[in-house]
Amino acid sequence: MPQEYNPSEIEVSVQANWQKTEIFKAVEDSAKEKFYCLEMFPYPSGKLHMGHVRNYTIGDVISRYQRMLGKNVMHPIGWDSFGLPAENAAIQNNTAPAAWTDDNIAEMRGQLKRLGFSYDWSRELTTCKPDYYKWEQWFFTKLYERGLVYKKESEVNWDPVDQTVLANEQVIDGRGWRSGALVEKKKIPQWFIKITDYAEELLSGLDDLDGWPDSVKTMQRNWIGKSVGAEVEFEVEGGDNLRVFTTRPDTLMGVTYLAVASDHPLAVQASEASGEIAAFRKECAQSSTAEADMETMEKRGISLGITAKHPMTGDQIPVWCANFVLMTYGTGAVMAVPAHDQRDYEFASKYAIDIKAVIYPADGELDISQAAFTDLGVLKNSAEFDGQTSDQAKVSITAWLEKNNLGEQQINYRLRDWGVSRQRYWGCPIPFIYDADGNPTPATEFPVELPTDVVMDGVGSPIKKMSSFIDTVHPITGEAAQRETDTFDTFFESSWYYARYCCPGLDTDMLDQRANYWLPVDQYVGGIEHAVMHLLYARFFHKLMRDVGLIESDEPFTRLLTQGMVTAETYFRIADDGKRSFYNPKDVEVALDDKGKPAGATLISDGQAVESGGIEKMSKSKNNGVDPQSMIDKYGADTVRLFTMFAAPPEQSLEWNDDAIAGGSRFLRRVWSLFDKHSEALAAVKLKPMIELDGINPAAKALRLITHTIIQRVLFDFERQQFNTVVAAAMELTNAVEKANFAQMGDHGDAVLSEVCHALVKILAPITPHLCEYLWSLYGTEQSLEDSGWISVDESALVKDEITYVVQVNGKLRAKLEVAASATKPEVEALAMADENVVRFLEGLTVRKVIVVPQRLINIVAN
């Protein structure tokens, strides 16, 4: 073997061999246990960024590990290629989104191949191509037939200057990003899918997802937001009765006002007679639709000047309009109990509305002089319900409402139906056709193809003016008709791509039986930012596909790994106009003080100071991205892969560090020279198993103990997917081999060498597969590394003659003892008591208790 490790040479030739042998092509085989490993597919934004590299390396390590365990692994890749950035880039570069997208895919595909990921490229899919999206169009019409799709008015961010709908991302401080105009909420008709019909199953299904992180399951539970309470009816004179949902019917007697959303029918009605109310409603409309904005704005309201009849007391109570009541949750109206709800308390205090206490703590005094009492308690001032606990009263008051026909028990979900309409061009056309009266009917021919030869003007979707697209024939009447010009939310494509990977090339159906072989996905890997929306939509879609009869399983993803983001230091200067301009870390030199702490940074090009802006997620806006390509060119794919695995555990954020990756390269060179040094011995001894253990040389025995202790840790770490410590273990093993003197190990030297090097290649194989392929070839076996099986622990190698005991006095470390493994508990205790330092610390004290943790620790408690 050559003395120098030349990664690019090895990597290119190993990759060519993988391609030639089609080793990663996945074929259905009922005789083998399948393993479907999937990473969230990329949006083709231009070039790979470090987040991609991390995501796909994690997935590749898992895929290769599972393959070595002997499973039939399917590992596909594709492109989530509809979306907003393509439209923006098209405008900027004076091109069409399709061409820009295709170029990016070609570029990024090349980068993924260069990194040596074990993809089955024959399954590659691209969501913006008609052969993919025609099936979601077809599927949407199936859902329509089943009554799961409907159209209703819904709010969007409206830019009144550009006359266009804006994404939340395009609203900055309440203004349109291009026009700078104050954004308004506007209602337009949009398509919805009834995800709320599946709320209960989406919630209960989480209980069985043992392979998902608890944090993600909790987030989804909270997002679905099931609450049990009551709907209560308040009679409004001369108007429709007002129904409200409450989780606290026990506080009913404490209601002192009602509040409705600004677009509630009662508020709309009241605004017709009052300019003040109309103005308030207009103000409420002047904000983005984002919930974070709604929740953080000042809580304000206005009295509607009308009253409603309290169902129990018959009192007339005022009805207000408030900016914090959401039309989309519950009934768009709430009953307010200022004494027992903090938000109502603040609102009532601000507008001098009555506060009436009805719940008292079971013991102690009620104090609502500063804040509401929101705990459960005992009822007072509640007529016949006085003395009941909150829990009792929730039941009895609900029963009373039901008996008097004034309300009933109700389960409410925070989850809202999924609005899938987008007024954008670069998306999948929604397959509906409107007759002359505007009545929709589903398309019957698929695909409804998106015209790709378009010019983007920066305002609005080009197909909304394109008669060649819009004008069509009604599928039933044959009369002139018009196509829907809205497109699907891009979450639509990403909700079912994992199933389509199972059926490449299928042109007669959305899915076939192959989907049932591969699904569910055994391991899904992706960013934590997708914890709720994408993962919830995909779970929902899976159940829809099941109910349409396309697949048999209930959940799409058995095990989920949510990776952390990739971050880097940011550097900037503030210009005279107050704007920050950011400089890439590679263009900045950091000075260190004598402790090695950063002390000031300068721009290399002009030698002038730049300010440090702290660690942030790699992004274009902060200009702190590191181009993976430059790292691959410099160090090779294996080093980049090794570093991304070593720098942090997968679920934590990973801070990029140029120096640290050089350390990864250094390690691989050390592994290389280690094999170089022993290549002749390895070729001669091949895979000689360790059999003769009796009378084994102590040096050989010691190295075997290290080897198998490390194997044991590595097996554990691969299973729990903590790959940074796998790399650390490989480094420790390398250190041990470097120090070992095999010549002194007598007859066992070669066999121990073969065993330890074999372990090292196997441990690193999923992480640095190119290098390991090469090293594996030194063993001269016929089998490919991928098919050569996995490693196991030889328990007999783990047997120790001596054990180190830690001796504590009152919990503080005072001594360490080397004790024969056969020593009994009293013997160990006696040895501990006799230790010089222990004796010193026990002087003048009485021993009260001695705690012995076998094989590990002794704690002497004395005073």
Place this chain on the structure above:
RNA sequence: GCCCGGGUGGCGAAAUUGGUAGACGCAACGGACUUAAAAUCCGUCGGGGGCAACCCCUUGCCGGUUCAAGUCCGGCCCCGGGCACCA
């Protein structure tokens, strides 16, 4: 504002899940090799005290449980992710 995470040396981190805090690596410093540099190799490396054996302090902050807390419980502070049209 609400929901979910995270905080350990100069830095990235580890701690077999309540039992030796800092494995492994980066940076830094000292040395070897070299005409020199790179590369490589050897050594030191949380803070403080001590000639030394050793001792004291230290896992964001405050309090608690325990023989024993980075790990469990309660309260705070700071940072990040998500909040339904970025993907």
